[in-house]
Amino acid sequence: MAFRRKEEGETVLLSAVEHRRLQLSKTTRAEKKAHFGQFLTSERTAAFMAGLFPDGGGDCRLLDAGAGIGSLSAAFLDRWRNGGLHFQRVEIDAFELDHNLIEYLSATLTKFDGKGDFFVNIREEDFIHCAVESLTGDLFSSPLKHFTHAILNPPYKKINSNSAHRLALRRAGIETVNLYSAFVALAVGLSAQGGQIVAIIPRSFCNGPYYRPFRDFILERTAIRHMHLFESRSKAFKDDNVLQENIIIRLERGAQQGPVTVSTSADDSFSDLTAHQHPFDRIVFLDDPERFIHVPMSSQQSTFEQSLAIRYTLADIGIRISTGPVVDFRLKAHLRDTPGPGAVPLLYPGHFSSSGTIWPIEGMKKSNAIERNAETEKWLYPNGYYCVVRRFSSKEEKRRIVASVVEPGIFGEAPVLGFENHLNLFHDNKHGLPEPLARGLAVFLNMTAVDEQFRRFSGHTQVNATDLRLMRYPSRDALIQLGEWAASQGTLSQDQIDQARNTERMKEKNDSIGAAKQIILSLGLPRAQQNERSALCLLALLNLTPGKAWADAENPLIGITPIMDWAREHYGKDYAPNTRETVRRQTMHQFCDAGVALYNPDRPDRPVNSPKAVYQIEPAALDLLRTFGSPAWHQNLVAYLAKCETLVAKYAKERDQNRIPVEIAPGQQITISPGEHSELIRAIIEDFAPRFAPGSVLVYAGDTGDKWGYFDAALLAELGVDVDSHGKMPDVVLHYATKNWLVLVESVTSHGPVDGKRHAELADLFASSTAGLVYVTAFPNRAIMGRYLAEIAWETEVWVADAPSHLIHFNGERFLGPYSSP
Template sequence: MLKEIETSRLRVSSTTDAEHKSQFGQFLTPEATARFMAGMFLPAGQVECRLLDAGAGIGSLSNAFIERCLSKSLSVNKIFIMAYEIDSALYSELKNTLSHYTKNSGFQYEIKNEDFIESAINRIQFESEQGFTHAILNPPYKKISSASRYRLMLKDVGIETVNLYSAFVSLAVLLMERGGQIVAIIPRSFCNGPYYKPFRELLLSRCAIKKIHLFESRGTAFKDDGVLQENVIIHLEVGGTQGCVEVTTSTDDRFHNIESREYPFNRIIMPDDREKFIHIPSLEQNGGISGIAERSLAEIGVGVSTGPVVDFRLKEHLRAMPEAETAPLLYPAHFSGPHIEWPKVGIKKPNALVRNSETEKWFYPNGHYCVVRRFSSKEERRRIVACVVNPSDFGGYEVLGFENHLNVFHENRHGMSENMAKGLSLYLNTKMVDEHFRQFSGHTQVNVADLKIMKYPTREKLIMLGKVADSVGESQDKIDAAVLRVCNK
């Protein structure tokens, strides 16, 4: 049956226009992914299964779950499926999928062609029906604005979130009975960032994370629809006892080369992390930064801030090239690898900012700083790309302007010693740091919160790194070797 549904999925996906897909934020689940997700459920001894499939599409996930039950690997005698799908264009396909199994005496289903969020909230607030024992979800991916009706409705049941996918999973958690299992394929963006902190807190307070599956290649889970979002599959047990977490990886959605390893929970979420960032360790890692970095930024006397200059708010003070009464204004475009080119002719960004009473508060004193671009390009092998700002490159200027697309490491809004800046930059440019960052970040943006939560070598080790930085060069192998050599002394 799954083969037939896959044929239908490819047909529906190819004939549905992009605007319609965007409207509902839903992308249909490929056959192999559906099978893999259904296979993540653990036998729990229930005689009767009540499955929630919210955002059911054409029924691929429900079908995969039913097929697994029929194979007797879940030991379920009765199955009831409640499938939600708001897109009326998919109703007949979904009904055809589920009705195929009505000849089985232990199978029943109900399709709700209605808004899952509204229906779920009503069920939570006003109904006292039995909770679901299982949920299998490929929820829609679409932002929820702060003033939307959804945000207000969700707050009524204690959910604070910014995207439909996290709203769907949160509601599923509230609809489950104790011991119920949830398997969901969702964007990795929930693992970090302040906007998803309430979502992470809800999951961690009510569920145990049992398994996480990571696709090593971005955009493979829904490649037929041209989706580039990095996704993970997560398996939760509502009310479960948190133990080790099984992390599996595959190169793509064919799942031919799955690798698996168990990690203690304190490797997934650091015990002292107030943000509750979820780290997904790479199976290829060799100890990561844990052996060489044990200090917070505060412990080494360094701060990090987003560049304070927001150019569109200071338009009248921007200058294409330096003039009298101006100071350097640095953008990512001024950084090429570890080097700075300023002023830079021919770029679309200004090179200078007028220094006056209105702009003075946005400048930093000229000095040594370590700078990380908030966005790396697709061509760069690392997500964190660090550079050193050397005051000698701006001789004669008392202050510097840092634009908002830069993250600036500083000491109380002033520069640091030359060796400290160079050592910090060398450390941040290692492969170990890049691998560590990828454990909890599924996108190329590097935020201040990400840099604050990371660990660093001691101040003394960073200064020692700074002393050898000039002799290391730009070879990745030499950078990594130098940092390991110095930090392991």
Template structure:
């Protein structure tokens, strides 16, 4: 029996898609895995040739294409006698298709030595398993495969409350699925998920990431080149990864990271084995670093020798405190004795700050009175970093020097779309400021940031823990760039690459 079961389920899925609107599917985080991706995920499962029984979980199963892909792989296993699948699905509209898929498999396996059974559990995968989450006992599944729903939920939702030990701020249901599925696995059971990349960095995922990484041994992470089209016509704008891991507190020495284009999974355009300890950062944030080419790997190796970061060096990156729509009463278009400058992203100008610049009617001044004072900063030297960049922009890290000398005011306002790096005690020397500027404006740090974080936002947690060289080197870089009197990215790259022999 060599025909592909997955292709048949793909047909059922296509028919269902004709009937259910995108809008309705979006509400429940429903988008379906294409057959080629499902096959690829199933191909990552381990060697079960000697198993007589397999107990599989597919949570958020939709039409059941992922479980079907596993059956396709296991249906020729000589020793397999029993194959059972539990499928959780909340959407009653898709249940008839799910049943049809499972009945189709049952029919196809009728004359095989494998006794195939399945159970469709119509309900909420997370809340139905709260008791298991709170129990000490280990799970019952050999393997879990899932494309979980992707949806932000409120912190007070039943799911979030039930799993609050791994929730910080507003959670996304996808990582609650990951945690619950892991909990339900047997020790050394296999975990194969396709999900957004966002949990690999960021403060909001830290509690989950820490718990998850303690309990899994990741063997493979696969990235898709573009954030579009992994899911066919359903454009999922999140960067998506496939993760294969085993439930175990022991870690392998190495982990495989690969990348392919969206459409052709058979061709990895990049594949590398990296030490586990290099991929998972050693600091308390436990970021998962995802290089996508040889140059990224070189950068990771270089920066793994840098022992400092902004915090250790006495600096800190913070976010501009002025949120315009919350501060309307203080914002002014014209200066007066009571106002100080308010800087926005559009004041960035080739590494420096140009002021005033009128753009889209955004006020360039903010009142400096007893009420607004809490939003203002002391007028000292800062390195400004854009907090948001567009997907089309080449660089994530874009820096500009704020020199206190240029602004004859006691206070200054920074709008919330920009970040600033401040020296926690005292003011920065000129060569420190320019040294940090050159580093944050060079390609090495920009690429490192992308290895850590796939989004277009520049977050404080990531930047504050980025490895940096010792202060003496930063100052030396600053002296060199001051001497050159050229703040271009090319010049920053020349100087930094030269110092580090790249």
């Protein structure tokens, strides 16, 4: 039976499945949709998703988890029955937990039966628990066979840190914060080698610290083949009024990563579909430790990719960023509607507009001031120039990043300011910035190109401090010049702001050095070689003098001393004679190991210590570097790297062979870098925690090779603490849920014991914690402990690994537990 409906003036023929979906969307209560976290897939979206699978033969085992009424499976089977897929046999496992949908699901799928080549298993059970039991080899469960295909519209719902789902996922080595990412991760885990997974999911996983473990999980186990983005937030699930930016993604299990197809359409009609293929280094940047997933909307390089001037981190330019420290509901007793004696300005996003800072605002629903006293002092910043970016925007707002300058003169004689938690604050170690720097930073952040770049990896309305921290910026000097120009112009229009980046103010004198650094990074050399010295060596190998085009790069034979002389002559860098060994051992040796340079190519048998030793750029590397800055660069780079194992990868493989396994929960293991420090970390987690914090959950474990060896950022955030990679984290953080304590353990082998200074640092870092704080110093043995006894802070604990059943308490009114701040 066919059905019809009116859509934008046209009569559309509907299948019975689509008609049923529309009826259910209208009649199902919003509370029930929220409870299950699921919204049914439209017929056109389902058909598009089914069309993304490559053709195949033999037997197909299809997973449809969160199957609903079977729209996705029906689209897949329609394509198969109509000859678009050439399987001899198809078997489906369809999981659906909502009992009221089982009847519809059965009706949808059984219509494809009748030829003896189709089998369906409708499972009215919890997919997460079933999948975890299968992956972990539960003795009392029937294991699922590996799937060749999976098609998913998983539920969207947050997972609490101590929920049954979260604990089950950890058993399978999956750490994530939402049902949708859990379903995709489990589908990947259940897929056979070469298995194809197509899913429509929120785009929020592409960035942010909470989804970092999920990004790592899929990037390490799959290749991204296709991503589709809907340009309108409201169209993908318009019948359910869902304003969520969604992405359709196709993954291939166990495949080598190659170029990625990115397609876009305005809505689920796909009538204006466009598609481009991109090298993977435009999707996940090689130098991004957070592994954000970018979705480029054009085949052309973005302003950021083209610019050699926008390459600096905030640390490079001496700026820090934090979320506003004043959480108003926690300090409610100290808030004031209007300023008065003993109160200082409190700033919310509503105090900022395109015309500047407006304070106070009469009749504002939020407070204008906060009392300055012993309770609030640590949350206040000295009055000065700051740049602020609001953390939230409305779903359909055109811009995500909106920056403003805090102008101190507006606040009269106020010595300090309060910044509310809905602001991101750029500062200089909790102090103001020079006025030109603050103004230049705001102009840069308000450029349309910056907002467009941000939207490439951010699919939600929140602008996190971490996102802004990981972006690249112009140099400090360039920002100051931009700020001086902005101050002379008065109120700037958007056109003026956007045109500012094309002026000489945004250009760098040493673009060649900057470009060489970028190349070294792209070639995969370790961080120790990502510096000016190595950049000048690369330029010398190419005889690339200032102003010379990359296409004109040469390949001279050149020795160490001539390289240093060349750098002095052409770039004004005067290296001392005793720098020769540094250049040889810390740059040229690695260039040769990475295959970028050749050693004595004119005479390979030349003695190692010969004063006539020379280097030359490797021919394939020369061909590649001659294309730098051209449209062919990214494609050539991908092809080059595919043929040449990077030195980073080579070193990483060597390190991985010696990594130390640590069991953080029954059946769940991580590995950390080898060394004495890591051995003590393992002892803290495996010996200290079970004895003195039984049943505790690991929140964080540091690693000498990777600052975040393990980090459950979501759990820490639930406990009121939001930290970033620049925070001075302790070596191990445990949540002792039974007593609601955060146990902060410092390994003496890293930065010493918890002394008075370290105690104050940790107290400040975890000041917003809703859990009590317990401070512990761990020692490998008592001999080492003896060296530090005079430094250990009072009201802390000491644990020694070679006597693991004992704990030493330093003064205080009780043996083990948190203390209130003085």
